[in-house]
Amino acid sequence: MDAKPRQILDMNAFDASRDGNGGDPLLVRRQQNMGAASVLFFRRPIEMVRAEGAWMEAADGTRYLDFYNNVPSVGHCHPRVVEAVSRQIATLNTNSRYLTQILETYLERLKGELPEALSNVVLTCSGSEANDLALRLARMSTGGTGVVVTETAYHGNTDLVMQVSPSAFKMGGPPDWVESVPPPGPEAYGDDIAGGFAAAIERAAEALAARGHRPAALICDSIFSSDGVFADPAGFLAPAVARMRAAGGLYIADEVQPGFARTGSAMWGFTRHRVEPDIVTMGKPMGNGFPMAGMAARPELLEAFCAQFGYFNTFGANPVAAAAGLAVLDVIADERLMENAARVGAHLAAGLAGLAARDDRIGAIRGAGLFLGLDLCREGDAGMPDPELAATVINGLRGHGVLIGAAGKFGHTLKIRPPLCLRFAEADRFVAALRAALAEA
Structure with missing residues (x-):
């Protein structure tokens, strides 16, 4: 080759x-x-x-x-999204430190599409911010620093998430606390995608530990889009997640690309794999072009992080974003x-x-x-x-x-x-x- x-x-x-x-x-x-x-x-x-x-x-x-x-x-310029955003921005657009009905309505609707345990949602402006926050929560809650990704993954462009995005490197490679594995396809794992990928995650966690980095998380986009799109067989991801949890790390489902009904059988790509994430991140299609993104997590993970650092995003939970997001959920359901x-x-x-x-x-x-x-x-x-x-x-x-x-x-x-x-x-x-x-x- x-x-x-x-x-x-x-x-x-x-x-x-x-x-x-x-x-x-x-x-x-x-x-x-x-x-x-x-x-x-x-x-x-x-x-x-x-x-x-x-x-x-x-x-x-x-x-x-x-x-x-x-x-x-x-759909580009969907009239219902355009109308919702236009109406809200003509009425009120402000920062996230005020109470608004539309924001809580949106968050409750969004949570209705997520696993029940992920009952806290933080809205951000980009998937990069959402993934950055997710990694910080994982590190805080596990005490680990190591992260496992696939070898051509892309998770964003903040300093932290770019380091777990091997496809973004023009020179050099990821840092010592990142271990990459081949994507879940037959070229690397033959006929046993589930078993082969799970074994690769286990070896990666062991390699991190050997270098002094306790595993904190496996982060992957559940259709492995930047790696070349790997979706099948449905369910193959669950054993890999189990191996990461056994090593002490969390599973972060990056749904920025496969989320919001794109895979055709569920709202989220991880649902096809019959696995429940510890943290879910969202972005891109969330507002149909309006810049919004989010992270959903178990309350104890967010509480542990906020007890030490706190988190605040001026624009992340603004009412116009909520209007856009709510219209997107309505359109997905109604159409x-x-x-x-x-x-x-x-x-x-x-x-x-x-x-x-x-x-x-x-x-x-x-x-x-x-x-x-x-x-x-x-x-x-x-x-x-x-x-x-x-x-x-x-x-x-x-x-x-x-x-x-x-x-x-x-x-x-x-x-x-x-x-x-x-x-x-x-x-x-x-x-x-x-x-x-x-x-x-």
């Missing part, structure tokens, strides 16, 4: 040193304003001007089917988006399987609901990742009016996560566009 590991922000990214700026004045302004921190998609960045449902529209009038962005998960994710996701997966039967550059297809991963490989060799083909296909799909991104250790996995309102015809359109992009590659 000659493919090299790729950093997450390098996948499907505009590279000014390679691509220049084409004389685009808006791109020039972006480069001058944000410098090295500017991250843009595609070899030719797109200026977007509006969006609706599963579609986005560029300044030149081109409409794109969005299979990339899982933030507006109930039966979980059921839609299951039906349309199965239809999409079947279409991709049919395409794979005719093109041996398509390797494994994995996932659940409307969160799928599709490997692109060297022709005739399913074991040889082809990230260059993936990059070509991603940019080719853009030419066919479809937006998509990459994932996995080598960047050869198409990460398929359209809005939950996706229609059957739109799923078929994606399969047709992928067929065309592969033919042109």
